[in-house]
Amino acid sequence: MRTQQLFDVNCLSCPNRNCSLLNCCDDNWVSFINDNKTVLHCKKGHHIINEETPVNGIYFILSGKVKVYKTGLGNKKQIIRLARNGDIVGHRGINRKFWPISATAIEDSFICFISNENFEKVVMSNPKLGYQMVLFFSDELFRSEEIVKNLSSLMVREKVAYALMKISESYPVFGNKIQEILLSRQDIAELAGTTKEQVSKHLNEFVKENIISFEGKRILVNNFKQLEIIANFHSTR
Amino acid sequence: MRTQQLFDVNCLSCPNRNCSLLNCCDDNWVSFINDNKTVLHCKKGHHIINEETPVNGIYFILSGKVKVYKTGLGNKKQIIRLARNGDIVGHRGINRKFWPISATAIEDSFICFISNENFEKVVMSNPKLGYQMVLFFSDELFRSEEIVKNLSSLMVREKVAYALMKISESYPVFGNKIQEILLSRQDIAELAGTTKEQVSKHLNEFVKENIISFEGKRILVNNFKQLEIIANFHSTR
DNA sequence: CGGGTCCTTGAGCCGGTTCAATGGTAGTGG
DNA sequence: CCACTACCATTGAACCGGCTCAAGGACCCG
Numbered sequence: 017m018r019t020q021q022l023f024d025v026n027c028l029s030c031p032n033r034n035c036s037l038l039n040c041c042d043d044n045w046v047s048f049i050n051d052n053k054t055v056l057h058c059k060k061g062h063h064i065i066n067e068e069t070p071v072n073g074i075y076f077i078l079s080g081k082v083k084v085y086k087t088g089l090g091n092k093k094q095i096i097r098l099a100r101n102g103d104i105v106g107h108r109g110i111n112r113k114f115w116p117i118s119a120t121a122i123e124d125s126f127i128c129f130i131s132n133e134n135f136e137k138v139v140m141s142n143p144k145l146g147y148q149m150v151l152f153f154s155d156e157l158f159r160s161e162e163i164v165k166n167l168s169s170l171m172v173r174e175k176v177a178y179a180l181m182k183i184s185e186s187y188p189v190f191g192n193k194i195q196e197i198l199l200s201r202q203d204i205a206e207l208a209g210t211t212k213e214q215v216s217k218h219l220n221e222f223v224k225e226n227i228i229s230f231e232g233k234r235i236l237v238n239n240f241k242q243l244e245i246i247a248n249f250h251s252t253r
Numbered sequence: 254m255r256t257q258q259l260f261d262v263n264c265l266s267c268p269n270r271n272c273s274l275l276n277c278c279d280d281n282w283v284s285f286i287n288d289n290k291t292v293l294h295c296k297k298g299h300h301i302i303n304e305e306t307p308v309n310g311i312y313f314i315l316s317g318k319v320k321v322y323k324t325g326l327g328n329k330k331q332i333i334r335l336a337r338n339g340d341i342v343g344h345r346g347i348n349r350k351f352w353p354i355s356a357t358a359i360e361d362s363f364i365c366f367i368s369n370e371n372f373e374k375v376v377m378s379n380p381k382l383g384y385q386m387v388l389f390f391s392d393e394l395f396r397s398e399e400i401v402k403n404l405s406s407l408m409v410r411e412k413v414a415y416a417l418m419k420i421s422e423s424y425p426v427f428g429n430k431i432q433e434i435l436l437s438r439q440d441i442a443e444l445a446g447t448t449k450e451q452v453s454k455h456l457n458e459f460v461k462e463n464i465i466s467f468e469g470k471r472i473l474v475n476n477f478k479q480l481e482i483i484a485n486f487h488s489t490r
Numbered sequence: 491c492g493g494g495t496c497c498t499t500g501a502g503c504c505g506g507t508t509c510a511a512t513g514g515t516a517g518t519g520g
Numbered sequence: 521c522c523a524c525t526a527c528c529a530t531t532g533a534a535c536c537g538g539c540t541c542a543a544g545g546a547c548c549c550g
Binding site: 158 | 323324326327329331333344345349353354377380384386387388390391392393394397398399400401404406407411446485
C-alpha cells in the first residue's frame with residue numbers, strides 16, 4: 017500500500033531532498049535526522065499545530081498541503097501561509113514557549129516532525145543551515161509584511177485577487193497560465209481577510225470578466241496577469 | 254559640542270554595546286565594525302530608507318527613534334515597527350535587491366551604517382551572531398503576524414489601543430505605569446491601520462474614560478492594563 | 491500679524507458585514 | 521435506488537462602522 021511506503025521514507029532518498037533543511041546538511045546529519053524524525057499521516061482537516069499550546073518541535077511537509085493561520089478576536093481566522101511539500105512549518109515556534117499560530121492539513125498530508133532539541137543540534141552543527149534559516153526567515157518576514165500592506169490598503173476585490181494569486185502559487189501549473197484552485201470560499205475569505213459572501217460575489221465577478229472560470233469545485237485561472245494587476249502586484253527582489 | 258562627540262563614537266565603548274550586533278562579536282570584530290561603520294545624523298523627518306531603492310547595507314540606531322513602514326495602494330502607509338536606540342533597521346534588506354520598506358526618523362537620531370559586504374563578513378565569522386539573527390528574525394516575524402491578526406480582527410477602537418501600547422513600548426516609562434507618547438495623529442493612524450480622524454475621536458474617548466490624558470502635545474497613559482484589555486492583548490511566550 | 495500645520499468635530503456616504511432564504515451536492519443509511 | 525441530512529455556494533436586503541469631506545479652532549514659527 018502506497019501510504020505505508022511513505023511512512024518508511026528515508027531522508028537520504030527523500031523526494032524533497034533539496035528542501036531547506038536537508039539541502040544544507042551533510043549525509044551524516046541527514047542520517048541523524050532520519051533516525052530522529054517521526055512521520056505523521058494527517059487527513060484533510062487534521063489539526064497539526066494549535067495556537068497557545070507548548071512548542072515541541074518543528075515540522076516539514078513530505079507531501080500534501082497545510083494552511084497556517086492565526087485566530088483573532090471573535091474567533092476570526094486569518095490564514096498567513098499556504099505550505100506545501102518541501103516547506104517548513106513551525107519555524108514560528110523557534111524562541112517561543114507557545115505556538116503563535118495554528119496549522120491544519122487542507123489535503124491528506126505526510127508530515128515529518130523533529131523535536132526541538134534535535135533540530136537545535138542540527139542547526140548548531142551545520143553553519144550553512146543557520147545562514148539559510150536567516151534567509152528563509154527574512155523571506156517569511158517579507159511575505160508577512162506584504163500581507164500587512166495588503167490588508168491595510170486593498171479593497172475586497174483586490175484582496176480576493178491577491179488571495180487567488182497566493183493560492184495558485186501552492187498549486188501546480190497545468191498548461192499555459194492555467195492554475196487550479198480547490199479551497200472552500202471560507203478558506204479563501206480567511207486568506208484574503210474578508211467574508212465568504214464577499215469571496216463568492218467577487219469570484220463570480222471574475223468569472224464574468226473571464227479572468228477565472230469554474231470547473232466543478234475547481235477554479236481555473238485564465239488570466240494570471242490580470243489578477244496581478246487587480247491585486248496591485250509587482251514583483252521586486 | 255555634543256553631536257560632534259557622537260559622530261566619533263567608538264563601537265568598543267558604544268552605549269548600545271549590548272545590542273544584537275556587538276553583543277555577539279569578540280573585540281576584534283567590534284574593532285572591525287568600528288573601522289567600517291559610518292555614523293549618520295538624521296534630523297526628524299529625514300528619510301533613511303526608501304522603498305524600491307537598492308539595498309546597500311544595514312543600519313543600527315545609536316540614538317533616537319525611527320518608524321519603519323510600507324506604502325500600499327493609494328499611497329496609504331502602514332507603520333510596521335517603531336525602532337529605538339540599540340535596534341537594527343534594515344535587516345529586511347537581507348537577501349533582497351530592493352528595499353521592501355521605508356524608514357524615517359521621528360526624532361533627531363544618530364544611525365550607524367554598515368555595508369552589505371562587511372556585515373556579511375561579520376555574520377559569517379561570528380556563528381553566535383548568526384544564531385542570534387535567527388532568533389531576532391523569529392521575533393520580528395511574530396510581531397508582524399500579530400499586526401496581521403490585529404488588522405484583520407480588531408475594531409478601530411481596539412486598534413488605536415493596540416497602537417498606543419506599541420508606541421509606549423518605544424518610550425521610556427516615567428513613574429508608575431505612566432508612559433508618554435509624542436507622535437502625530439497621522440502617525441498613530443498609520444500604525445493602527447486607520448485614519449487620523451478616527452484616532453482623534455478614539456483618543457478623546459479614552460481621555461473621557463480616564464485611560465489616557467493629554468499634557469500639551471503629549472499623551473500620558475494612566476491605565477496601561479485597561480489598554481491591554483481593550484486591545485485584546487495577552488502576553489504569551 | 492499672517493500663514494502653515496495639526497487637531498477636533500460633525501455630516502453624509504459607501505463598502506463590507508451580517509443575516510436570511512434558496513438551491514445545489516455529496517455522503518449516509520434504509 | 522431513493523430519501524434524508526449536512527454542508528457549501530449563491531444572492532439579495534438591510535444595517536452599520538469607518539472613511540471622506542469640510543469647517544472651525546489651536547498652536548507654532550517666521
